[in-house]
Amino acid sequence: MINLLRSPYAHKPLSQLHPHPAAGQPSHDDNSIVPYEKACELRTALVGWLTRTGSEYSSAVTKRQMNTSHINQVPMLATPITPAEVTWTAGELNTLSLPAGTFLDVDDDTLVFSGSLDRGALPDWLRVHPKDGSVHGKPPSKGGSHLLRVTAADGKVGSAFLELHISVE
Secondary structure, eight states: OOOTTTSTTTTSOGGGSSOOOOTTOOOOOTTSSOOHHHHHHHHHHHHHHHHHTTOTTHHHHHHOOOOOTTOOOOOEEOSOOSSSEEEEOTTSOEEEOOOTTSEEOTTOOOOEEEEEETTBOOOTTEEEOTTTOOEEEOOSSSOOEEEEEEEEEOSSSOEEEEEEEEEEO
């Protein structure tokens, strides 16, 4: 049984278990959305408590359907790129295109792509196209292996990413 007073969601009214971000405003608060399973557990715990205390509201809460149609799902990596290592040539323009279906958003939200290199910002010689996730770069020198992360975000609730190693020859 969930102790509602100790729940990490106790500060949220039950009517706001699945809040919508304001139109056009992404939600970056990791605690702003309660997972569906946790919301069901909280509802069950509330109905149990209302029933045990003899509340007249227990039947109303029991009959109420949980409306989840407005819950936006995070994008996901549907098909990883294999092999996860790409070889690029120094001093030449190199391109990596993401195959269709690499990322999936079940809500059909428009995905915006970005990237990082070696867990930091992209250098001037490397770009990730925001609409299709293709990666374009002209490495300045030979040698080295880099960790490239391409992230797909829906601008609402989350993002998914893939990581590749780029070897420069």
